Amino acid sequence: MATTYEAIATVTVGSGGAANMEFTSIPQTYTDLVIKASTRTNYGTQADACILQFNSNSSSYSMIRLQGSGSAASSNSNTTNIRAVTDEDNATANTFGSWEAYVPNYTLSNNKSVSLDSVMENNATAAEQNLVAGLWSNTAAITSIKLLPLNGTAFKQYSTATLYGIKNS
Amino acid sequence: MPATYEPIATTTLGSSASSVTFSSIPGTYTDLILVVNGTSTATNGNEMQFNGDTGNNYSFTLLYGTGSAAVSSRNSNISFAYAGRTNTNQSVSITQIMNYANTTTYKTVLTRASSNGDIVMGNVSTWRSTSAITSLVYAGATFNSGTVFTLYGIKAA
Numbered sequence: 023m024a025t026t027y028e029a030i031a032t033v034t035v036g037s038g039g040a041a042n043m044e045f046t047s048i049p050q051t052y053t054d055l056v057i058k059a060s061t062r063t064n065y066g067t068q069a070d071a072c073i074l075q076f077n078s079n080s081s082s083y084s085m086i087r088l089q090g091s092g093s094a095a096s097s098n099s100n101t102t103n104i105r106a107v108t109d110e111d112n113a114t115a116n117t118f119g120s121w122e123a124y125v126p127n128y129t130l131s132n133n134k135s136v137s138l139d140s141v142m143e144n145n146a147t148a149a150e151q152n153l154v155a156g157l158w159s160n161t162a163a164i165t166s167i168k169l170l171p172l173n174g175t176a177f178k179q180y181s182t183a184t185l186y187g188i189k190n191s
Numbered sequence: 192m193p194a195t196y197e198p199i200a201t202t203t204l205g206s207s208a209s210s211v212t213f214s215s216i217p218g219t220y221t222d223l224i225l226v227v228n229g230t231s232t233a234t235n236g237n238e239m240q241f242n243g244d245t246g247n248n249y250s251f252t253l254l255y256g257t258g259s260a261a262v263s264s265r266n267s268n269i270s271f272a273y274a275g276r277t278n279t280n281q282s283v284s285i286t287q288i289m290n291y292a293n294t295t296t297y298k299t300v301l302t303r304a305s306s307n308g309d310i311v312m313g314n315v316s317t318w319r320s321t322s323a324i325t326s327l328v329y330a331g332a333t334f335n336s337g338t339v340f341t342l343y344g345i346k347a348a
Contacts, residue, residue, distance in 0.1 A: 027195075084307070084308070086311045087256060088311050088313075096261050097256025098256075098259070126226055126339070130337075133280070135283040135307055137303055138305075155311035157281060157307035190201045191198055
């Protein structure tokens with residue numbers, strides 16, 4: 023049987039950092055998309071986040087988040103973006119946030135749901151785990167995905183993201 | 192490299208339905224993954240039953256966020272595994288069933304549900320049976336036309 027879970031592309035940030043990481047010209051031949059990423063931004067104050075942006079569209083996003091801090095659980099929501107928690111420059115050296123996003127039926131003319139799990143670890147003082155229910159209220163097929171720092175201006179060197187495609191037949 | 196992640200069956204609803212059945216599930220994989228993406232006529236927890244077992248042989252523990260509170264709850268003896276949640280907004284639930292074909296252990300079910308505009312949830316269920324899973328029914332809501340149900344099999348080797 024043919025392979026149904028395939029790597030489409032990988033982006034790795036080089037020295038000097040990058041303002042974003044982007045997958046373009048995403049083939050429309052899969053059923054679902056998965057992004058697995060390891061990211062760190064240049065923000066230097068507190069935990070940062072990585073925003074997912076589809077088709078270079080910056081509107082019509084919402085999410086509900088369940089957070090664990092190591093000492094408490096909480097939940098919040100927003101109507102501005104879908105994002106993964108990630109490490110930033112204030113975190114322990116060489117630590118990166120890890121996250122995975124699942125985007126089912128990205129070619130169909132429905133609004134796009136996203137299942138996103140992410141963690142960041144500051145080895146000295148703090149950690150955070152997030153479960154996110156995300157929605158992009160747009161019926162366009164997803165043809166590109168851009169990853170952007172929420173607070174920082176760039177991703178640090180060695181940040182990496184891989185886009186996978188899954189076929190259901 | 193041999194394929195280790197394979198689609199077993201897909202159902203896309205052409206009209207609303209209260210359940211979807213996957214039968215004659217081959218026992219040749221190690222784990223199963225069911226991806227449900229779509230909407231339902233109301234906000235409902237979704238239920239999964241195996242091999243036609245409707246007895247109180249299931250348990251589940253839920254952890255979810257409502258957007259304002261983190262909540263956990265549990266049911267120890269109930270007639271279904273909790274396998275996601277749907278509402279009128281486009282939502283996705285991903286359920287993993289580990290070692291579904293073995294005949295020596297009870298079956299553990301992990302679900303990650305993104306019920307948009309409603310809750311985000313992770314939950315675990317157990318089916319207290321040592322039978323190999325050969326069929327499953329996904330129900331608990333009136334699923335709207337266009338909702339997609341895909342069952343995948345994963346091989347360990």
